[in-house]
Amino acid sequence: MTSSPNTHESRAPESQGFATGSASRLAIQDLIASGTPSSEAIDAFLEGKRFPLVEGSSVTFVYRGEVDSVSLQHFIYGLPTSQPFARVGNSDLWYLTLELPPESRMQYKLNVEHEGQGRWILDPQNPERAFDPYGANSVCHTDGAERPAWTYPDPEARAGTIDSIRVASDAFGGVREVPVYLPARFRASRRYPLLVVHDGSDYRRYSDLQTVLDNLIHRLEVAPMIVALTDAGNRLEEYADHPPHARFVTEELLPALDQSFPLIPGRGSRGLMGASFGGVAALSSAWRYQGVWGRLLLQSGSFAFTDIGEHDRGPLFDPVVRFVNALRDEPGRPADKVFVSCGTYERLIYENRSLVPRLQAAGMDVRFLEARDGHSWANWRDQLRVGLSWLFPGPLWMVYE
Numbered sequence: 001m002t003s004s005p006n007t008h009e010s011r012a013p014e015s016q017g018f019a020t021g022s023a024s025r026l027a028i029q030d031l032i033a034s035g036t037p038s039s040e041a042i043d044a045f046l047e048g049k050r051f052p053l054v055e056g057s058s059v060t061f062v063y064r065g066e067v068d069s070v071s072l073q074h075f076i077y078g079l080p081t082s083q084p085f086a087r088v089g090n091s092d093l094w095y096l097t098l099e100l101p102p103e104s105r106m107q108y109k110l111n112v113e114h115e116g117q118g119r120w121i122l123d124p125q126n127p128e129r130a131f132d133p134y135g136a137n138s139v140c141h142t143d144g145a146e147r148p149a150w151t152y153p154d155p156e157a158r159a160g161t162i163d164s165i166r167v168a169s170d171a172f173g174g175v176r177e178v179p180v181y182l183p184a185r186f187r188a189s190r191r192y193p194l195l196v197v198h199d200g201s202d203y204r205r206y207s208d209l210q211t212v213l214d215n216l217i218h219r220l221e222v223a224p225m226i227v228a229l230t231d232a233g234n235r236l237e238e239y240a241d242h243p244p245h246a247r248f249v250t251e252e253l254l255p256a257l258d259q260s261f262p263l264i265p266g267r268g269s270r271g272l273m274g275a276s277f278g279g280v281a282a283l284s285s286a287w288r289y290q291g292v293w294g295r296l297l298l299q300s301g302s303f304a305f306t307d308i309g310e311h312d313r314g315p316l317f318d319p320v321v322r323f324v325n326a327l328r329d330e331p332g333r334p335a336d337k338v339f340v341s342c343g344t345y346e347r348l349i350y351e352n353r354s355l356v357p358r359l360q361a362a363g364m365d366v367r368f369l370e371a372r373d374g375h376s377w378a379n380w381r382d383q384l385r386v387g388l389s390w391l392f393p394g395p396l397w398m399v400y401e
Helices: 022-033 039-046 198-206 209-218 244-261 278-288 315-329 349-361 379-383 383-393 396-400
Strands: 053-055 058-064 069-074 082-084 093-099 105-114 117-121 129-132 133-142 161-168 175-182 194-198 228-229 268-277 294-301 337-343 364-372
Touching: 022 093, 022 161, 022 337, 039 058, 053 133, 069 093, 082 349, 093 228, 105 268, 117 244, 129 198, 129 379, 161 244, 175 198, 175 209, 175 244, 194 198, 194 244, 194 278, 198 209, 198 228, 198 379, 209 228, 209 383, 228 244, 268 278, 278 294, 278 315, 315 349, 337 349, 337 379, 337 383, 349 364, 364 383
Parallel strands: 194 228, 194 268, 268 294, 294 337, 337 364
Antiparallel strands: 053 058, 058 093, 069 082, 069 105, 105 117, 105 133, 129 133, 161 175, 175 228
8 A cells, every 4th residue: 555544645836737728728739730750749748737738628648658558448438348448549648538527536557468468557648646545546627626625734724633442332243443533622522413424444544534523523524523434344245234233333333422521412413334245335334323313425336236136236236235225125214314415427326326215205405526536535535515514504504594
């Protein structure tokens, strides 16, 4: 792992690293028209530019090297995963131009093949990176896709602290240690709402959750809150509508937190949050223990289901499909307010869109947000302001709404 422990996405300052304007597009067209450009002409074209070149909805990637082929391996569901580059004459310059809508973010790698050997690499021409538990990807932003200012460290925002509790678990056996975020100016004499976050360590590391909480609480957009940052032993098992997990969160972790910290009583001040399989865990835990959790923040939940026939997601999804099918038939009222977000470039967008009317029909207050983004920690980070401030509004929204 090469990433900084607290930074999911690195960005070039100010300019974002993009060259814009018709001159750049014309320059590469001139290179192509010249047949096989000289090395000096390629040097002149590349000098002073960072790639990809973003000009409106047109995005141009380049690679330079004596190789047999280059292709873009991206993570946008619905488009061919591999997009081949074209060679400029017989030179060592390769290029690919795609059309992407404004306000889009795409993570990708390059597949470079030479002498029968292929390897996936980060884009040497692009300094922007995104990190996750599996490593790093290059990142392309089109016009309007800015990383929000509130996701960067704010020197004026007082930092919260990380405490921890040890929870004896009959559900899993043994003891689990759970980090707990306490807001700046925490006082044992006052009471706070509670949010339990699935994959809490990854949210801190790749979605800058602690920085986001510090900033939004400082801006009075989110109420000062206590946040339990829980992690799973085997997340693909524990998060797939696993009864022991729901029992641990509700019957063991919640009482331990209530005993250790000054929490506001009642479901209206208790929330569960998670992304991907963590979203399934949050929803299924609340569904199994209706009347306990009043707030849900679900991001790109892996809510696979079937209307007819079998699913094609593999055996890991069998318990998920059984759960979501049951919830669609009898949703009950697992929460009062539910925030759902998903990227339009994810395979899961259909399932997340389909969940919303089912929850609304059952009487829950649901807010749904889409972004032109993929299944990534950067996407989930950038939706936190809307989700957290709606579920746990701070004094700013109390005044102006």
